[in-house]
Amino acid sequence: MNSMAPDRNDNDLESIDREIIRLISERSNLYIRMLKSRLAGDGLFSAEYRDRLFKLIEEANTGPLSDQILKRIYTDMVTGSMTIIAPVTVAFLGPEGSFSNIPVNEFFNEGAASLPQRTIQDVFQQVESGKAHYGVVPVENSTEGSVTYTLDELTETSLNIISEKYVRVTYSLLSRLKDITSVQKIFTHPQTLGQCKAWIRNNLPDAEIVSVESTSRAAELASREPDAAAIASDIAAGIYHLNILATMIEDSRQNYTRFFLIGRDGSKPTGNDKTSIVCAVRDKPGALLGLLKAFAAAGINMTKIESRPDKKKMWEYNFFIDFIGHQDDAIVKKALEKIRKEAIFLKILGSYPVGN
Numbered sequence: 001m002n003s004m005a006p007d008r009n010d011n012d013l014e015s016i017d018r019e020i021i022r023l024i025s026e027r028s029n030l031y032i033r034m035l036k037s038r039l040a041g042d043g044l045f046s047a048e049y050r051d052r053l054f055k056l057i058e059e060a061n062t063g064p065l066s067d068q069i070l071k072r073i074y075t076d077m078v079t080g081s082m083t084i085i086a087p088v089t090v091a092f093l094g095p096e097g098s099f100s101n102i103p104v105n106e107f108f109n110e111g112a113a114s115l116p117q118r119t120i121q122d123v124f125q126q127v128e129s130g131k132a133h134y135g136v137v138p139v140e141n142s143t144e145g146s147v148t149y150t151l152d153e154l155t156e157t158s159l160n161i162i163s164e165k166y167v168r169v170t171y172s173l174l175s176r177l178k179d180i181t182s183v184q185k186i187f188t189h190p191q192t193l194g195q196c197k198a199w200i201r202n203n204l205p206d207a208e209i210v211s212v213e214s215t216s217r218a219a220e221l222a223s224r225e226p227d228a229a230a231i232a233s234d235i236a237a238g239i240y241h242l243n244i245l246a247t248m249i250e251d252s253r254q255n256y257t258r259f260f261l262i263g264r265d266g267s268k269p270t271g272n273d274k275t276s277i278v279c280a281v282r283d284k285p286g287a288l289l290g291l292l293k294a295f296a297a298a299g300i301n302m303t304k305i306e307s308r309p310d311k312k313k314m315w316e317y318n319f320f321i322d323f324i325g326h327q328d329d330a331i332v333k334k335a336l337e338k339i340r341k342e343a344i345f346l347k348i349l350g351s352y353p354v355g356n
Contacts, residue, residue, distance in 0.1 A: 161350030
């Protein structure tokens, strides 16, 4: 008896898979025709259509897959259909080959048109102006802390955080040179340098350090100079035709960067969400404690709090806070109302699914 021969279950699964594929194609063609006739949707798909679709999933799903998994599957299907007639455009901190390129591909399964930008501010401006549907920006690193440019932009923008992603960061030393001892200059992003300073101190202590706006820009500049190197990704080495002189030069092997996906619309509750806010409290004893008590009283888990100088008022500070829950949850709404009474300023930056 051939143990590799398909049994009845295999045949049943194949039959079901063929029917699923046929129905997905039929659904995609119908949705594409709908989009062409209505020019519906701003971004992935219109908020109204998304709400109806997610409600249908919640009502019709009998398991064993969770509503959250089915919503992701349907979102991918809709995204794929959307890119056929109107590609989703995503601005990110470039040039091409930067670490921000990685979460762009993960957020959209490589189904988006990428728009590399020179600065984080440019990413926000592209989305605010409607030139890009979405933006991807770094917000914090596990070893170097928050990206202050992103925090400052979030305070001022009308955009929402709609998703988050954690990316494992591994750096390499790239150069036109083949011998590491010949490196005289290193192009690097300041935060990247902070993550690799021990390696640089031990291996290239006399090299000139030149700060640039991104890791991919560092690679681009290193490709033009004969005695220079860049701290960047292996992806950038391929793009700019550089040699990899050393790999994994980051000081910590637990080096992750958190990225936000930003856009004009918000995210609906999934049952496993996080919310980010920024607020300021009155200058009086116990003011911050009163604000924090609102979370404790509601049993809400606060995952991060960080102070940042207010750009408009000298010696005053804003507090950036992340907590578990969605702004539409009843318990969160109640806590936010209490916080509004304690704070002199409160802005909800967005609620979004918890990233892995």
